[in-house]
Amino acid sequence: MSRTHPSLSLWALGLVMASLGTTAAANAPTPAANHLAQIQTTGQVRVCIWPDYYSISLRDPRTQQLSGIDIDLAHELGRDLGASVQFIDSSFARLVPDVLQERCDVAMFAIGIIPQRQQVLRFTRPYLASDVMAITTRSNRKIRTWADIDQPGIVVAVAKGTLHEPLMRERLKNAELIAPATPHAREQEVQSGRADVFITDFPYSRRMLETTDWARLVTPSSTYHITSYAWAVKPGDDAWHARLEQFMQTIKRDGRLLAAARKHKLDPIVVTD
Numbered sequence: 337m338s339r340t341h342p343s344l345s346l347w348a349l350g351l352v353m354a355s356l357g358t359t360a361a362a363n364a365p366t367p368a369a370n371h372l373a374q375i376q377t378t379g380q381v382r383v384c385i386w387p388d389y390y391s392i393s394l395r396d397p398r399t400q401q402l403s404g405i406d407i408d409l410a411h412e413l414g415r416d417l418g419a420s421v422q423f424i425d426s427s428f429a430r431l432v433p434d435v436l437q438e439r440c441d442v443a444m445f446a447i448g449i450i451p452q453r454q455q456v457l458r459f460t461r462p463y464l465a466s467d468v469m470a471i472t473t474r475s476n477r478k479i480r481t482w483a484d485i486d487q488p489g490i491v492v493a494v495a496k497g498t499l500h501e502p503l504m505r506e507r508l509k510n511a512e513l514i515a516p517a518t519p520h521a522r523e524q525e526v527q528s529g530r531a532d533v534f535i536t537d538f539p540y541s542r543r544m545l546e547t548t549d550w551a552r553l554v555t556p557s558s559t560y561h562i563t564s565y566a567w568a569v570k571p572g573d574d575a576w577h578a579r580l581e582q583f584m585q586t587i588k589r590d591g592r593l594l595a596a597a598r599k600h601k602l603d604p605i606v607v608t609d
Contacts, residue, residue: 342603358362368572371441372579381419384426386439388519390543391600392447393423404405405464406444406567408596411443413583420540429497429517432456435570442580446565448499460580461521463593464604466538469499470554473526479533482556493522493534499563500535507561537563538605564607 375381385406387395390491402423414421415434426434426443435443435457449459472479479485487493490511496499501515516522519540525531527550536544544551567584569577587593588608597606 339431368570368576369438370575371569371573375417375419375441379419380422381410381414381417381442382422382424383412383413384424384431384434384442384443384445386427386445387423388426388427389539390547391539391602403600405596405600406446407604408599409593410444412587412592412596413442413580416583416586417579427497428495428499430498431568435568438570441569441576443568447568448563449564449566450499450502452502453568456571457568458577459566459568460577460584462566463584463588463600463608464565464597464605465562465607466565467556467562468503468535468560469537469541469556470533470535471523471526471541471544471551472533472554473529473550474552475550476532476552482554482560485533485554490533491525491531492523493531495519495522495534500537503561504535522583539602540600543594 352367383406385393385402387393387402393402393406394404395402406421410421410423424434424440426440428447431443431447432453434440446464447453447457447459449462453459468483470482470485472478478487478490484490486508488510491514492504492508492511493514494504494517496517497521504513514525516525519536522531522534523544526534533554541553545553567580569580575599584593587596594603594606594608597603
């Protein structure tokens with residue numbers, strides 16, 4: 337029978353412990369950077385946007401110009417910080433990794449405050465709040481009212497990664513739910529007839545009604561599920577979060593938020609208190 341020398345056993349144990357320590361360190365969350373110091377050094381604030389969000393952060397495919405409430409407010413934030421604004425394309429599907437990996441200092445594209453996101457992101461106070469709405473085609477005879485949606489044989493589409501995906505998975509009892517990868521795919525499913533309706537919010541419903549000739553809006557007969565929208569940052573940098581909260585409070589008080597909301601026809605859902 338062979339025996340292991342005690343010193344060798346201790347050496348092997350040390351290797352195992354070092355390996356475990358390395359693995360734990362690799363998996364541990366990295367601390368948030370000092371964003372205010374970085375912005376002061378670089379003279380630039382990095383803002384994640386979803387460039388396909390009508391009235392919020394939309395890029396015109398012809399001119400490449402950005403417009404929307406969060407584009408205007410990002411520029412106001414830059415002016416208050418004495419910094420230029422660098423917009424970084426993101427999406428709801430990429431929101432969490434983009435923020436946690438610090439591709440941007442703040443995500444500003446009307447991000448719904450939902451429990452799944454609150455577990456990993458930190459939000460400012462809300463500045464918009466929207467109920468759920470639905471879009472079907474003008475020719476769809478099965479969907480006339482909201483009550484027609486959750487019925488056997490009805491196919492409901494939601495965009496993957498949006499707040500509507502977990503909400504409708506919980507709420508729908510009879511209809512079939514599909515979650516295409518992008519909002520455009522969601523629209524195509526409805527327009528083609530493969531889905532009967534897609535779920536959206538106030539800003540995106542405006543896009544469909546103002547830019548298409550086939551969309552028809554279906555709204556709940558009473559409040560269905562109000563979601564508050566805010567901006568999101570990586571947890572851990574209290575000074576940066578406090579600065580954003582100060583900015584939000586200021587633009588609510590001095591009228592810049594309401595003016596931006598009215599400019600982009602979002603005043604029905606603006607939160608000014």
